[in-house]
Amino acid sequence: MESPLVQLKDVGFGYGPEPVLDGVDLTVGRGDYLGLIGPNGSGKTTLLKLILGTLPAPRRGEIRLFGTPAAQFKERWKIGYVAQKAASFNSGFPATVEEVVMTGLVARRGLWRVLTGEDRKAARAALEQVGMLSFKDRMIGRLSGGQQQRVFIARALVSRPELLILDEPTVGVDVQAESQFYQLIRDLRASMGLTVMLVSHDIGAVAHEVTSLACLNRRLFYHGSPDDFGTEEQLCELYGHPVRSIHHHHH
Numbered sequence: 001m002e003s004p005l006v007q008l009k010d011v012g013f014g015y016g017p018e019p020v021l022d023g024v025d026l027t028v029g030r031g032d033y034l035g036l037i038g039p040n041g042s043g044k045t046t047l048l049k050l051i052l053g054t055l056p057a058p059r060r061g062e063i064r065l066f067g068t069p070a071a072q073f074k075e076r077w078k079i080g081y082v083a084q085k086a087a088s089f090n091s092g093f094p095a096t097v098e099e100v101v102m103t104g105l106v107a108r109r110g111l112w113r114v115l116t117g118e119d120r121k122a123a124r125a126a127l128e129q130v131g132m133l134s135f136k137d138r139m140i141g142r143l144s145g146g147q148q149q150r151v152f153i154a155r156a157l158v159s160r161p162e163l164l165i166l167d168e169p170t171v172g173v174d175v176q177a178e179s180q181f182y183q184l185i186r187d188l189r190a191s192m193g194l195t196v197m198l199v200s201h202d203i204g205a206v207a208h209e210v211t212s213l214a215c216l217n218r219r220l221f222y223h224g225s226p227d228d229f230g231t232e233e234q235l236c237e238l239y240g241h242p243v244r245s246i247h248h249h250h251h
């Protein structure tokens with residue numbers, strides 16, 4: 001049987017003496033679509049950064065990526081990442097949309113081999129996938145926040161990753177762009193067999209889209225089918241206050 005793409009065992013982490021993550025076990029298999037929810041400061045972004053290797057190794061426990069211990073994992077291009085608030089370039093930032101997307105190839109091709117014709121083709125294909133090809137020559141800072149967000153999704157896709165990690169990708173995008181975003185993820189899962197980890201505060205939308213839901217608040221409170229995550233008790237435990245309903249309209 002194939003190894004899971006991501007496997008956390010008893011992971012504990014803190015930036016200082018305070019634990020930010022504690023005893024986290026989490027497995028993401030190929031083809032999974034995991035929604036990660038939890039209140040502000042609950043450790044979601046920290047968890048993603050540990051997976052991406054941009055933080056020091058966890059204090060406790062183990063992280064394996066594609067079956068390999070994270071410290072030895074070298075095929076970083078297999079993981080595409082859209083950071084929280086990725087889209088915040090000011091209007092003077094000196095790069096075009098196409099150039100920003102091509103920076104997503106550095107992990108695969110190396111820094112000095114970026115600007116080949118093939119890379120340009122890959123960047124254009126990724127922009128096409130997110131519906132932003134017609135903006136390829138526009139300066140990145142001269143796009144709206146939601147348009148920049150799509151460009152960052154293209155940047156994450158350009159290396160043809162097997163796992164796409166998105167940290168609150170729909171913050172600040174309008175209702176139509178949000179539903180287009182979820183449609184895009186559905187399409188990518190169908191066409192590329194992409195595995196997806198998605199952080200969001202929009203529990204309703206996420207529960208409606210994902211194949212499994214994980215609720216983090218330093219510890220993992222729930223990990224399972226979104227259909228079984230219905231009781232208000234669990235939401236109360238997680239957020240500390242009642243939440244109306246997780247059910248969401250169909251897009």
Ligand SMILES: Nc1ncnc2c1ncn2[C@@H]1O[C@H](COP(=O)(O)OP(=O)(O)OP(=O)(O)O)[C@@H](O)[C@H]1O
Nearest residue numbers: 015016020038039040041042043044045046047084
């Ligand atoms: N670089 C850092 N140095 C010190 N503490 C940090 C750092 N980054 C995050 N923290 C702290 O770690 C905790 C978890 O932060 P994290 O960013 O993982 O939360 P989050 O679940 O992503 O929250 P949000 O929903 O607001 O994005 C918070 O208490 C935060 O203040």
Ligand SMILES: [Mg+2]
Nearest residue numbers: 044045084167
């Ligand atoms: Mg965060």
